Structure formats: structure tokens, C-alpha cells
Amino acid sequence: MQMQPILVPRRLYQAPPPPIARQVETDEIRLIGVTMHVSRDQEVFGEGEPADQVYKVVRGAVRGFRVLSDGRRQICDFYLPGDVFGIEPSDEHRITAEALTDTVLVVARRSALGDESDGAASRRLWALAMNELRRSQDHALTLGRRSASERVANFLVDMAERLGGGENLELPMSRQDIADYLGLTIETVSRTLTQLQVSGMIKMAGCRSIHLRKPRALTELCA
Amino acid sequence: MQMQPILVPRRLYQAPPPPIARQVETDEIRLIGVTMHVSRDQEVFGEGEPADQVYKVVRGAVRGFRVLSDGRRQICDFYLPGDVFGIEPSDEHRITAEALTDTVLVVARRSALGDESDGAASRRLWALAMNELRRSQDHALTLGRRSASERVANFLVDMAERLGGGENLELPMSRQDIADYLGLTIETVSRTLTQLQVSGMIKMAGCRSIHLRKPRALTELCA
DNA sequence: CGGCACCTTGAGTATCCTCAAGAGAGGTGG
DNA sequence: CCACCTCTCTTGAGGATACTCAAGGTGCCG
Secondary structure (H helix, E strand, O other): OOOOOOOOOOOOOOOOOOOOOOEEEOOOOOOOOEEEEEOOOOEEEOOOOEOOEEEEEEEOOEEEEEEOOOOOEEEEEEEOOOOEEOOOOOOEOOOEEEEOOOEEEEEEEHHHHHOOOOHHHHHHHHHHHHHHHHHHHHHHHHHHHOOHHHHHHHHHHHHHHHHOOOOEEEOOOOHHHHHHHHOOOHHHHHHHHHHHHHOOOEEEOOOOEEEEOOHHHHHHHOO | OOOOOOOOOOOOOOOOOOOOOOEEEOOOOOOOOEEEEEOOOOEEEOOOOEOOEEEEEEEOOEEEEEEOOOOOEEEEEEEOOOOEEOOOOOOEOOOEEEEOOOEEEEEEEOHHHHOOOOHHHHHHHHHHHHHHHHHHHHHHHHHHHOOHHHHHHHHHHHHHHHHOOOOEEEOOOOHHHHHHHHOOOHHHHHHHHHHHHHOOOEEEOOOOEEEEOOHHHHHHHOO
């Protein structure tokens, strides 16, 4: 029996470079909240900050992640145009949110959405929270029981569906982001994509532009 | 570059042996709901069934899991005495719940907990749902970024805390259940436990009875 | 005491990770 | 407009962790 050493750290997370400079605009979609621009790699909110606002992606994309004490990063989810994020189990954010690209958000106080006195708003907040739960559960299923190929295939199919571009994908995130989302290394993600291309299931035109040539087969690969 | 074959199934899940014979009692804790006895390995509810009830564990324990098309099983969570489960993102259960041992539950209609007209009840339901979300997120973190030792250590510490027996654990679940929860194989779980014992961090007295000899060290191992 | 289910241990292997180098893409400045 | 720089991605080689297959042990129940 080989006795494995007790612990092995992997890849480290480095804090985002510059502090935030939020430009808040008050025009546009006043009904929901104020518009906010966040540039690439800037933080929308950080772990530990009070979680009293919700955010809706108008343009761009956001990653939500947590960092282990030794620097390993796990991306919990990506938020794409139309998605609402910022709903968390406690008063404080447990995850950090950063813009993947230059991003436009709409911000609202959570109370504006989930006031107990307003049945409709309350239901909407509930639906959003339950959607978070659903996605988190699906994510856990992916991370727990799937091979690298299955994870990547699943990721591509999911992204294609959510980005709404049919079989053509423009990925807003880097390989490192994908790796940290799927619980793999950047090299494994890259190799797996190459392999999917060699097997004819996808075609890459630049590393962020992916065409799903056999969506059916990819879906089956998801297991 | 070695081209991995595209898919490898692992361990298969076999449906639970007998159908259900629920014995519902109407005494005890009438305020919350009816009492229900479920014997070992019997289903509390199955994937696809309507999710209009919530359950509270009085005695025993429950596993909630999902099964991939090829039979791999991912346990989403274990529910221990005091825990409430059955809250799901949709009208239908997405997970299956089975008793780990002979178990006593209290059942209530979900509407009895989360009526929109009742602020307190609504808040309680919200808290429960958010707790599910929190645990699911933590689970994803464990599955995505941790080594086998870290997963097992984390599991033991979490269980010890939730079972409330201080440093002495009586595990209600089998090695297979632990493996399917942690995204490992039964052999890896077994080896890791042995290794933790050899390194003096735990002491096993029978495979379900575990004493945490160095809880501090175990906690640090969780990363 | 025997049978059965579960757990442990072993040996060999596959998958994925690490370390390292090279290729591609995008941006800046001469 | 091209050269150069940097950042990211890809590819390769080797190694470690966890898996598979297999056998033996342990405990529980009849």
C-alpha cells in the first residue's frame, strides 16, 4: 500500500491588481436600480463584505469564486448577460465577484426585490435563490463524479445554451477561469479541448471562439 | 501527448431493493407535522416526485443523492437529527432521499412553513433554503479543489460538529456512502482513514466509530 | 459456527498534475 | 507597418494521486 503524503497544494490565486473605481450612473432602467461599469478583473464585491445588494449583468460577464487558505481558487459560477447574482446565504458575501471583461451591471438593494410585504417580489427573489441552489447542486455533481472530458463537454454545452449563440460560442473567460471552475488544471482543459477538436466534436477559431460541430455527441458526453 | 479515451464510467448505483411502506403516525409534535418511520435503505422521496413537503430528521439519518445516466451516484448531502430537508429549486424533487438507518422523520407541507402571508414562517423557509445553498457551495469547494486527505478530514470534522458528540463519532453511513459524497472510491476512503489513523490523527474502534485524537490538526488539514 | 455484507489491503494502471518549453495573439512603440 | 514584448494558450515528458481489479479480513446475524 502506498501511503500518500497528507497534503498537496496546487495552483495559487493572486489578489486582483488594482482597487475599485466604480462609476455609477443613474440613468437607464431606473425601475430596477442604478447602472454600474466594472472593468476587466475588477472586483464587484469581495468575501466578507455586506451582501445587501443584488446585481444583474447587462453586458459582459462575471466570475464568482472562493479561495482556499493556501491559494487554490474555486470558481462557483459565471454570470452572463441576464443573470442575477449577489444572493447569498448570509448577510456577508461568502464569494468574491470579479468582472471577466469590461462589464455593465444593474444594481439594486436586495430589499427592493424581496420585501416580505410584496408577494410578487418575494417570489421573484425566491426563484433567483432557488436557481442558485440548482446550479450549485449541478456544479457539485459535475465536480464529484465526472472525468475531465465530461466536465469540459458539459461546460461547453452549458455555456452555449446560456450565451444563446446556438452552436457558436464566444467564451468570455480564460482557460485558467475554466480550469478553476471545473476543478482541473489549465493544461488539462487545454488538452481536453484539443482532443475534442481532434475528434471532430468542436472547432476552435482562436482560443475563445468555439464552434460545436456535434452538439448531440457533446451532450451525450456529459453523461 | 497522451490522448485519453473520451469516457470512463466508474461505480454503479443500483436502485434500492424494496418499495416503500410508510407508517405514518399522527401523535408527537403535532404542531409541525406527522411523524414517519423509514427503515434502512428505504426511499423517503425519489427524483421526479412532487416536492411539496419538507422533512425534519428526529432520529437516524438520510442521504440525498443524484444518479448519472451511467449509474455513478453523487450524494449531495447527509441529513442528521435536527436537519430539515426536502426544499428544492423546483416543484419536483431533483434528488432522491433514502434512510441510512432506521429513521424517524417529521413531515410537513411546505406551504405550512413558507406561506407568503406569514412573515416569520417565510423567513424560516428562507433560512432553510439558504442553508442548503451554503452547504451545496461548500460541497462544491470540497469536490473541486481538494485532495483525498483533505476531503476525508473535512468530512470527519464536519460530521463531528454536526453530530454533536465532541471528538467521538458514530458514523451512520457506509464507506460507499462517504465515497459517493466525497467524489472518491470506497478504497481511497478506506486507505485515507487508515492513513489518518497511522499518523495518529484518529482512532477507529470498528469502522463506524471514530475518535478524533487531533481535531486541531484535522481542521488544519481541511485547508 | 457459517454465511454474508462490508471493509481493508495489495498490485498495477489510468488519469490528471507538475514542470518546462514553445507557439499564438494582442498591444505598444519605433 | 513591422518589430518586439507580454500574456495566454498549447504541447511534451515525467511523475503522483486516485482508480481498478482482486483477494483477504472483520463483524454481524441467523
